[in-house]
Amino acid sequence: xxxxxxxxxxxxxxxxxxxxxxxxxxxxxxxxxxxxxxxxxxxxxxxxxxxxxxxxxxxxxxxxxxxxxxxxxxxxxxxxxxxxxxxxxxxxxxxxxxxxxxxxxxxxxxxxxxxxxxxxxxxxxxxxxxxxxxxxxxxxxxxxxxxxxxxxxxxxxxxxxxxxxxxxxxxxxxxxxxxxxxxxxxxxxxxxxxxxxxxxxxxxxxxxxxxxxxxxxxxxxxxxxxxxxxxxxxxxxxxxxxxxxxxxxxxxxxxxxxxxxxxxxxxxxxxxxxxxxxxxxxxxxxxxxxxxxxxxxxxxxxxxxxxxxxxxxxxxxxxxxxx
Amino acid sequence: xxxxxxxxxxxxxxxxxxxxxxxxxxxxxxxxxxxxxxxxxxxxxxxxxxxxxxxxxxxxxxxxxxxxxxxxxxxxxxxxxxxxxxxxxxxxxxxxxxxxxxxxxxxxxxxxxxxxxxxxxxxxxxxxxxxxxxxxxxxxxxxxxxxxxxxxxxxxxxxxxxxxxxxxxxxxxxxxxxxxxxxxxxxxxxxxxxxxxxxxxxxxxxxxxxxxxxxxxxxxxxxxxxxxxxxxxxxxxxxxxxxxxxxxxxxxxxxxxxxxxxxxxxxxxxxxxxxxxxxxxxxxxxxxxxxxxxxxxx
Amino acid sequence: xxxxxxxxxxxxxxxxxxxxxxxxxxxxxxxxxxxxxxxxxxxxxxxxxxxxxxxxxxxxxxxxxxxxxxxxxxxxxxxxxxxxxxxxxxxxxxxxxxxxxxxxxxxxxxxxxxxxxxxxxxxxxxxxxxxxxxxxxxxxxxxxxxxxxxxxxxxxxxxxxxxxxxxxxxxxxxxxxxxxxxxxxxxxxxxxxxxxxxxxxxxxxxxxxxxxxxxxxxxxxxxxxxxxxxxxxxxxxxxxxxxxxxxxxxxxxxxxxxxxxxxxxxxxxxxxxxxxxxxxxxxxxxxxxxxxxxxxxxxxxxxxxxxxxxxxxxxxxxxxxxxxxxx
Numbered sequence: 001x002x003x004x005x006x007x008x009x010x011x012x013x014x015x016x017x018x019x020x021x022x023x024x025x026x027x028x029x030x031x032x033x034x035x036x037x038x039x040x041x042x043x044x045x046x047x048x049x050x051x052x053x054x055x056x057x058x059x060x061x062x063x064x065x066x067x068x069x070x071x072x073x074x075x076x077x078x079x080x081x082x083x084x085x086x087x088x089x090x091x092x093x094x095x096x097x098x099x100x101x102x103x104x105x106x107x108x109x110x111x112x113x114x115x116x117x118x119x120x121x122x123x124x125x126x127x128x129x130x131x132x133x134x135x136x137x138x139x140x141x142x143x144x145x146x147x148x149x150x151x152x153x154x155x156x157x158x159x160x161x162x163x164x165x166x167x168x169x170x171x172x173x174x175x176x177x178x179x180x181x182x183x184x185x186x187x188x189x190x191x192x193x194x195x196x197x198x199x200x201x202x203x204x205x206x207x208x209x210x211x212x213x214x215x216x217x218x219x220x221x222x223x224x225x226x227x228x229x230x231x232x233x234x235x236x237x238x239x240x241x242x243x244x245x246x247x248x249x250x251x252x253x254x255x256x257x258x259x260x261x262x263x264x265x266x267x268x269x270x271x272x273x274x275x276x277x278x279x280x281x282x283x284x285x286x287x288x289x290x291x292x293x294x295x296x297x298x299x300x301x302x303x304x305x306x307x308x309x310x311x312x313x314x315x316x317x318x319x320x321x322x323x
Numbered sequence: 324x325x326x327x328x329x330x331x332x333x334x335x336x337x338x339x340x341x342x343x344x345x346x347x348x349x350x351x352x353x354x355x356x357x358x359x360x361x362x363x364x365x366x367x368x369x370x371x372x373x374x375x376x377x378x379x380x381x382x383x384x385x386x387x388x389x390x391x392x393x394x395x396x397x398x399x400x401x402x403x404x405x406x407x408x409x410x411x412x413x414x415x416x417x418x419x420x421x422x423x424x425x426x427x428x429x430x431x432x433x434x435x436x437x438x439x440x441x442x443x444x445x446x447x448x449x450x451x452x453x454x455x456x457x458x459x460x461x462x463x464x465x466x467x468x469x470x471x472x473x474x475x476x477x478x479x480x481x482x483x484x485x486x487x488x489x490x491x492x493x494x495x496x497x498x499x500x501x502x503x504x505x506x507x508x509x510x511x512x513x514x515x516x517x518x519x520x521x522x523x524x525x526x527x528x529x530x531x532x533x534x535x536x537x538x539x540x541x542x543x544x545x546x547x548x549x550x551x552x553x554x555x556x557x558x559x560x561x562x563x564x565x566x567x568x569x570x571x572x573x574x575x576x577x578x579x580x581x582x583x584x585x586x587x588x589x590x591x592x593x594x595x596x597x598x599x600x601x602x603x604x605x606x607x608x609x610x611x612x613x614x615x616x617x618x619x620x621x
Numbered sequence: 622x623x624x625x626x627x628x629x630x631x632x633x634x635x636x637x638x639x640x641x642x643x644x645x646x647x648x649x650x651x652x653x654x655x656x657x658x659x660x661x662x663x664x665x666x667x668x669x670x671x672x673x674x675x676x677x678x679x680x681x682x683x684x685x686x687x688x689x690x691x692x693x694x695x696x697x698x699x700x701x702x703x704x705x706x707x708x709x710x711x712x713x714x715x716x717x718x719x720x721x722x723x724x725x726x727x728x729x730x731x732x733x734x735x736x737x738x739x740x741x742x743x744x745x746x747x748x749x750x751x752x753x754x755x756x757x758x759x760x761x762x763x764x765x766x767x768x769x770x771x772x773x774x775x776x777x778x779x780x781x782x783x784x785x786x787x788x789x790x791x792x793x794x795x796x797x798x799x800x801x802x803x804x805x806x807x808x809x810x811x812x813x814x815x816x817x818x819x820x821x822x823x824x825x826x827x828x829x830x831x832x833x834x835x836x837x838x839x840x841x842x843x844x845x846x847x848x849x850x851x852x853x854x855x856x857x858x859x860x861x862x863x864x865x866x867x868x869x870x871x872x873x874x875x876x877x878x879x880x881x882x883x884x885x886x887x888x889x890x891x892x893x894x895x896x897x898x899x900x901x902x903x904x905x906x907x908x909x910x911x912x913x914x915x916x917x918x919x920x921x922x923x924x925x926x927x928x929x930x931x932x933x934x935x936x937x938x939x940x941x942x943x944x945x946x947x948x
Contacts, residue, residue: 054512082518116520116523117517153895163516166518181663182879185880186878186891210882214882214884252812254812257841257864260861266819268809272777272810273807
C-alpha cells in the first residue's frame with residue numbers, strides 16, 4: 001500500500017509555540033492514502049485533525065517525520081516546486097465565506113488558480129470556469145455573482161470548483177460540512193461522492209461528524225488530542241469500534257429513535273478534551289476513559305491489530321488480548 | 324479532470340469598477356456623510372483658491388471699521404484693527420488644511436510602511452519596529468511639537484513634518500494588526516493552497532483587506548492633527564509667522580474680547596468645529612460604506 | 622392543560638434598502654405547561670428569529686408587522702421595556718446559541734448567576750451566592766467554588782454553556798427558551814450538557830422551548846416538535862407521531878437529509894436547494910420551490926394548518942386533499 005501510495009504521512013509531529021512552550025498539535029501520526037481512495041479523519045475539537053490536513057498538502061511543515069506525495073518528500077523540495085505540486089494537492093476549508101475572496105466575483109475566484117499557474121488563454125480559462133461551475137451543481141449564471149450573494153451551500157460548491165480547477169489528485173476536505181444545513185450537508189456529501197468517480201479523486205475527509213465520515217470514507221482514522229487512537233475500514237469500525245474513545249463517539253451520536261419509549265439514556269463519557277498545553281501522561285484519553293487503569297496513566301498504549309486492517313492503541317484492549 | 328462538455332459556456336466576470344460604485348452608492352445613501360463631504364469639498368476650494376475668493380486682501384485693515392459685528396460687507400465681522408474676519412478665517416483654513424493634509428500623508432506613508440514591514444517581516448524586525456511604535460505612542464508628541472515648532476518659528480514644512488511624525492504610530496499599529504489577522508486567515512491560506520506566490524497574495528489578498536480600514540482611519544488622524552495644531556497655537560502662540568495665520572491664533576485673539584465682540588471667537592471656532600465634524604462624519608460614512616457586513620473597522 | 626406561552630399569527634420582517642426580507646410570516650404555536658417543545662427547521666426557516674422577536678430581543682433592524690405573544694395573561698409584544706424585563710430572567714429564562722451573547726465577558730461567572738436573583742429581589746445576597754453555587758454544582762460544573770470566581774473566557778465551551786444555563790435557571794423561571802443550546806459543542810460534551818439540562822428542567826417541572834436544527838437532538842429530548850419553514854408552521858406533532866407518521870414533504874425531506882450511521886452507502890434523499898429567503902410574503906406554500914410533490918394550488922394558495930389527528934397538524938395541500946378523499 002505504501003509503495004504506490006498517493007500520500008504517505010510517516011511519524012509526523014507538529015508543534016506550535018504557546019507562550020514560552022510549544023504544544024504538540026499532531027503527535028507521531030502515520031497514515032497513507034492510495035489513488036482515488038477516501039480516508040476519513042474523525043475527532044473532536046483539539047484532536048489535531050485540521051493541522052494534519054494542512055500538513056498533508058504542505059501548507060504546514062512538520063517538526064518531525066515526513067510527508068510524501070507520489071514518492072516526493074514535501075520537506076525536501078524547493079518552495080517553487082512545492083507551489084507547482086499544489087496542482088495535485090488541494091484543500092477545501094470549513095468556512096467558504098472566509099476562504100473565498102469576497103471582493104471579486106465567484107468566477108474570478110475559480111479563475112485564480114488558473115491565473116496563478118498560467119494555464120490556458122483567457123477564453124479557455126473562462127470556458128473551464130463555466131464547466132467547473134456546472135460540475136459542482138451550479139450554473140454559469142452564478143459566475144458574475146459576488147460571494148456574499150450566494151448561500152453557504154453554494155459557496156462551498158464554489159470552493160470545491162476552485163479546488164478542482166487545477167485537476168488535483170488529492171482533495172483535503174477540512175470540516176467542509178459543519179457550517180452547512182442538514183439538507184445542504186447531504187447535497188455536498190453526494191456531490192463529493194460523485195466527483196470521486198468522475199474526477200478520479202482521493203479525499204482526506206476531515207470532520208467531527210462521524211456519520212458523514214462513515215458515509216464517504218473507505219477507511220477511518222480516529223484522532224484524540226493530536227494522536228491517532230484507532231483506524232479501520234469503515235464497515236469494521238461502524239460494526240465494532242474497539243477503542244473506548246471511538247465507542248464514546250459512536251455513543252454520543254443522537255440518532256432519531258424508533259419511538260419515545262425507545263430513546264437511549266443521555267449518558268456518555270465525562271469531561272472535555274483536555275488542553276494540549278498539559279497533555280495527560282501515558283494514554284491521553286485516560287482522564288475520561290471508563291476503562292482507565294494504572295498503566296494508562298504511565299505508559300503510552302501499544303498499537304494492537306484487532307481485525308483485518310483494524311488497529312487500536314489501548315492498554316485495556318491489550319489486557320483483554322493477553323487475558 | 325473536467326468532464327468534456329460540448330460547446331462549453333463561458334462566464335462573465337464582473338468588473339472591479341462596479342465594486343467601487345457599490346461602495347459609493349452605500350456612502351451616498353448616508354445623507355449626513357454626503358453633506359459632510361460637500362462641506363469638505365467647499366473648504367478645500369476655499370483653501371486652494373482663498374486668495375482669489377477672499378473678499379478683502381490679507382491684512383487689509385480699515386481702522387475706522389474696527390470691532391464691527393457681522394454685516395453684509397463683513398459677514399464674520401471685523402477685529403480691533405478693522406481686518407475682515409471672513410478673510411482671516413479663509414486664510415486660516417488654507418493653512419490648517421495644508422498642515423492637516425500634509426501631516427496626515429506623512430503619518431500615513433510612514434505608518435503604513437512600518438506596519439506592513441512589521442506584519443510581514445521576520446520576528447526580530449517586528450520586535451524592533453513595534454518597540455519603536457510603542458515609544459512613539461508614549462512620546463509626549465504635543466510638547467515635542469511645541470518645542471520644535473517654537474525653535475523653527477513654525478515654518479510650514481517643519482510643522483507638517485513634526486505633526487506627521489507624532490501621528491504615524493497609530494497607522495503602524497493598525498496596519499500591522501490587520502496584516503497579522505489577514506495573514507493567518509483562511510483567505511491567505513487558500514491563496515497558498517492554490518500555489519500563489521507571496522507577492523500575489525500580498526497584493527491580491529492582504530492589501531485590499533487592509534486598505535479600507537486605513538482609508539477610514541485617515542479621516543480620524545486628520546481630525547487629530549488639526550485639533551492638535553489648533554491647540555498648539557492656542558496655548559503656546561506658536562502659529563505660523565506672518566503672512567500665514569492659523570485658527571489657533573485667531574481663536575486665542577478672539578478669547579481676549581469674548582464678551583464684547585463675540586464674533587471674533589465664535590466665527591473661527593465655529594468654522595473649525597464644522598471642519599472637524601465634517602471629517603468625523605465622512606470617516607463614519609466611509610466606515611459604513613467600505614464595510615457593508617457591519618463589523619466596524621475601528 | 623392550557624397554553625403557557627402562545628404565539629399568535631406573528632409576522633417579522635427586516636426592511637432593507639433595496640428589499641425587505643420577510644422572515645416570519647404568520648407563525649402560530651403554543652407550548653403547554655410542563656411540555657418540552659422542539660422547534661426545528663433549517664437556518665433561515667425563521668425559528669430563531671420568531672422566538673427572539675416574541676421576547677422583543679431582536680435588533681432594531683427588524684420590524685414586527687403583526688401578532689401577539691401571550692404569556693401570563695399579557696401580550697409580550699405590547700409590553701414596555703420595564704415590565705418586559707420583569708418577566709425576562711424572572712419568568713422566562715433564555716439560553717442563546719451564540720456563547721458570546723449569553724455571558725458578560727467582564728463579570729465573574731458566579732456574579733452573573735447571582736444577578737437574576739438579586740435583580741428580581743428573590744433573595745438576599747448570601748442566599749443568592751449559596752443558591753448559585755448549588756446550581757452550578759447541579760449543572761455539573763467541576764470545582765464550582767473555583768469556577769464561581771472565574772471569568773467566562775477562562776471556562777471551556779461546555780463549562781460556559783453550563784454557566785449560561787445556570788444564569789437562565791437562577792430565578793427559577795416557568796419557561797425556558799433555548800436557542801440551539803448545544804450546537805457549538807463537541808458531541809461527547811453535547812450529550813452531557815443535554816443530560817444535565819433535561820434533569821434540571823424536569824426537577825423544576827419547567828416548560829421548555831428548544832430551537833434546534835438537529836433532528837437527533839429534538840427527537841431524543843422533546844415531547845412535541847414544530848417544524849418551521851418560511852416563517853410558518855409546516856407540521857406540528859407529538860414525538861411518536863413525528864418519528865413514525867410525519868406527513869409534510871418538508872419534514873420528510875429533513876428526515877431524508879439525515880446521514881445514516883450504519884456503514885451502508887445508500888444515496889441520501891436530501892431536499893434540493895437551500896432555505897429560501899423571501900423578499901415578498903409567500904403567496905402560496907413557502908416550501909413550494911423545493912417541494913417534490915408541489916402542484917398548481919401550492920403556488921397560489923397558502924395551505925392552512927389542518928388537524929389530522931389528536932395533536933397532529935400539517936399545512937400542506939397534498940396532505941389535505943389526501944385526507945379529504947379518505948374522509
